[in-house]
Amino acid sequence: MNKIIVTALLALMISAAHSQQTLFTHCSIYQHPDANSILCREGRIEIIGSNLSAKHAKTIDLQGGVVYPGFTDAHLHLVGLGWSLEVLNLVGTSSTDEILHMVATQVGSIEKSRWIQGRGWDQNDWEDTQYPTKEMLDSIAPQTPVYLRRIDGHAAWVNSKTIELAGITKSTQSPEGGKILRDNEGNPTGILIDNAMELVAPHIPISKQKDEQRQILKAVSLLNTLGITGVHDAGTSRKTIEILQSLIKDNLLPIRVYAMLNDTPQDAGYFLSAGIETKNQFLNIRSVKLYMDGALGSRGAALLQSYSDDPGNFGLTLADSSEIAQKVQQANAAGFQVGIHCIGDRANRIVLDIFEQRGERTLRNRIEHAQIIHKNDMLRFAKLGVLPSMQPTHCTSDMDWVDDRLGDDRLEEAYPWRSLIEAGSIIPGGSDAPVEFPNPLAGIHAAVTRQDKNKHPHTGWQPNECVSIDQAINMYTSWAAYASFEEDVKGKIAPGFYADFTVLDTSLETISPDEILNTNVLFTIVNGKVVYSSTL
Numbered sequence: 001m002n003k004i005i006v007t008a009l010l011a012l013m014i015s016a017a018h019s020q021q022t023l024f025t026h027c028s029i030y031q032h033p034d035a036n037s038i039l040c041r042e043g044r045i046e047i048i049g050s051n052l053s054a055k056h057a058k059t060i061d062l063q064g065g066v067v068y069p070g071f072t073d074a075h076l077h078l079v080g081l082g083w084s085l086e087v088l089n090l091v092g093t094s095s096t097d098e099i100l101h102m103v104a105t106q107v108g109s110i111e112k113s114r115w116i117q118g119r120g121w122d123q124n125d126w127e128d129t130q131y132p133t134k135e136m137l138d139s140i141a142p143q144t145p146v147y148l149r150r151i152d153g154h155a156a157w158v159n160s161k162t163i164e165l166a167g168i169t170k171s172t173q174s175p176e177g178g179k180i181l182r183d184n185e186g187n188p189t190g191i192l193i194d195n196a197m198e199l200v201a202p203h204i205p206i207s208k209q210k211d212e213q214r215q216i217l218k219a220v221s222l223l224n225t226l227g228i229t230g231v232h233d234a235g236t237s238r239k240t241i242e243i244l245q246s247l248i249k250d251n252l253l254p255i256r257v258y259a260m261l262n263d264t265p266q267d268a269g270y271f272l273s274a275g276i277e278t279k280n281q282f283l284n285i286r287s288v289k290l291y292m293d294g295a296l297g298s299r300g301a302a303l304l305q306s307y308s309d310d311p312g313n314f315g316l317t318l319a320d321s322s323e324i325a326q327k328v329q330q331a332n333a334a335g336f337q338v339g340i341h342c343i344g345d346r347a348n349r350i351v352l353d354i355f356e357q358r359g360e361r362t363l364r365n366r367i368e369h370a371q372i373i374h375k376n377d378m379l380r381f382a383k384l385g386v387l388p389s390m391q392p393t394h395c396t397s398d399m400d401w402v403d404d405r406l407g408d409d410r411l412e413e414a415y416p417w418r419s420l421i422e423a424g425s426i427i428p429g430g431s432d433a434p435v436e437f438p439n440p441l442a443g444i445h446a447a448v449t450r451q452d453k454n455k456h457p458h459t460g461w462q463p464n465e466c467v468s469i470d471q472a473i474n475m476y477t478s479w480a481a482y483a484s485f486e487e488d489v490k491g492k493i494a495p496g497f498y499a500d501f502t503v504l505d506t507s508l509e510t511i512s513p514d515e516i517l518n519t520n521v522l523f524t525i526v527n528g529k530v531v532y533s534s535t536l
């Protein structure tokens with residue numbers, strides 16, 4: 001090769017390398033008090049410094065914003081969130097009448113074979129806190145199947161048409177781990193709890209690949225506007241993984257996903273034999289999601305002592321503990337982490353026992369929610385290396401009725417973030433969206449104050465369990481990264497880490513906790529690229 005060509009080639013290579021550099025300027029940086037700029041190359045942080053310049057880099061002015069490590073939501077349901085954006089949103093409804101009105105507007109407009117679906121009702125928010133009935137829905141939707149999921153996803157309100165299509169009759173037994181609520185004569189009332197919802201599930205028309213892809217993209221663009229750069233998807237199907245892989249291939253996925261596989265032969269079963277996949281920087285497959293119990297609101301959480309407002313009812317375990325133990329052993333043997341949904345203190349204890357006896361410590365097994373923990377179990381998380389993966393806004397959404405369920409004596413067991421941290425645990429933080437709205441700032445606010453957005457209650461609910469602002473930020477950054485084995489590339493602003501940033505208009509550590517909810521996301525940056533800007 002002659003000299004001129006070599007030189008030209010070299011120049012080309014250098015400019016290509018430079019063109020992949022991005023310089024973020026005019027900002028302050030979390031935990032880097034002396035820096036005001038970050039130079040990134042090919043999606044990674046290269047240098048953090050003061051007044052950096054780089055001749056060929058693309059420069060982005062961050063308008064005086066404060067740069068945090070990109071926020072990760074360590075427990076949500078990506079497809080469920082996208083789906084929820086397309087069905088009736090019943091969150092915050094104040095009566096059955098309001099819901100019936102919303103359903104009525106759909107009855108006229110929907111195609112004949114379609115179902116009316118919705119999510120988000122909570123009878124605890126209504127004046128009459130009794131469960132609603134199928135007759136209420138029948139009066140406005142006699143022929144169209146209606147399926148309305150409760151806020152926690154652990155109960156459904158259905159009409160007679162749905163009951164008929166599902167083949168549920170007076171003589172249908174409640175399945176194991178579920179309950180068909182009945183009237184005095186034994187007829188189904190229209191409320192299906194936990195596994196009883198599975199009787200209906202096969203009859204609901206499934207969304208096609210393209211519907212699911214659209215829902216994922218809707219969810220991701222919402223998450224980006226909230227400053228989120230990564231999620232742990234708590235129940236991923238193989239179909240979802242294929243959609244994510246094709247989006248990644250086409251450079252269309254502006255978020256990093258940590259998949260926690262659905263516990264089915266076609267999902268977890270398939271990947272357990274294929275082995276973990278950790279090479280793709282946007283999609284990690286090395287975790288399996290299981291369920292131990294239901295939810296507290298629908299009295300499905302498994303408790304050591306019976307429900308305070310339903311004596312004799314200890315809640316539901318959705319699976320046999322020996323079956324769960326076997327699944328833990330199997331998944332861990334294949335190198336997969338296991339995350340198990342446990343709300344009640346009995347579920348938490350059963351699963352801690354299982355992890356103690358059958359789990360592989362280095363795989364950072366998780367308990368998802370870990371809401372009610374008996375004081376004798378508090379130290380066991382850190383001791384066993386089991387991560388309590390928690391959702392701060394569950395506490396502030398539930399606090400008004402938790403004492404009904406648990407009684408005053410057990411309140412200290414509820415959402416014990418600070419006790420767990422003091423016992424040596426780290427807590428990955430999430431929203432459980434679509435159960436809660438996935439705003440990480442709302443999560444950080446709830447973790448720090450244990451108050452709702454109206455500053456209620458005045459001193460915080462069980463305020464001994466409030467965490468510090470830095471701990472709350474860790475929940476959505478470095479602790480979430482540890483829970484997905486990515487603490488060397490995510491959750492911190494340091495050279496070599498992913499250039500994933502959440503840029504806020506205020507520094508969270510310097511404002512009063514009340515102001516956290518007034519903070520705005522200026523930019524969301526993933527892999528060195530701006531994927532959301534408040535000014536665009």
Ligand SMILES: [Zn+2]
Pocket residue numbers: 075076077234432
């Ligand atoms: Zn969940």
